[in-house]
């Protein structure tokens with residue numbers, strides 16, 4: 359696997375080794391010891407999966423305080439633009455974002471540490487998105503920031519009128535009005 363640091367400290371791109379033969383492919387999608395050596399000792403406790411159609415945008419979400427989550431995300435069907443926003447108020451990149459195109463073709467993974475808002479936009483007809491988290495689901499601690507907040511300025515490649523969002527995401531607060539971790 360290749361572990362690639364992104365422009366935001368703590369966020370990594372991971373490219374697994376895909377072994378192809380006439381039957382298809384095999385890859386080691388996650389190896390705890392290797393992950394620990396390159397990124398750190400993250401103890402994942404829950405696996406999530408969601409399926410979405412073209413133009414679905416899920417995010418920007420995070421869990422607050424002691425319930426915040428690290429996420430190791432990947433796409434097993436289709437293609438998404440995945441985005442992580444730094445909400446660590448002591449970080450030099452506070453309010454900045456980093457994005458990556460994740461797909462079943464490139465098999466790339468994104469590691470997003472605690473302290474970030476996360477979201478993705480589906481670029482293919484359909485996408486199945488799977489991810490590991492290191493803290494359990496805590497609805498009482500859920501928070502969100504609107505996807506098109508001007509301060510963050512994420513460049514989404516699909517026009518707003520084509521997007522499909524949950525009611526929660528349609529009414530998410532601005533970055534300025536959001537409540538953070540610390």
Ligand SMILES: Cc1cn([C@H]2C[C@H](O)[C@@H](COP(=O)(O)OP(=O)(O)O[C@H]3O[C@H](C)C(=O)[C@H](O)[C@H]3O)O2)c(=O)[nH]c1=O
Pocket residue numbers: 406408416417419420429476477478494495524
């Ligand atoms: C996250 C989560 C949700 N749920 C239930 C709550 C709702 O009944 C249903 C859909 O939840 P929601 O609309 O919040 O799902 P997404 O919009 O995909 O939310 C996720 O979207 C972005 C991409 C994230 O990074 C977060 O993991 C998460 O917030 O699943 C659970 O039962 N367990 C869970 O861990």
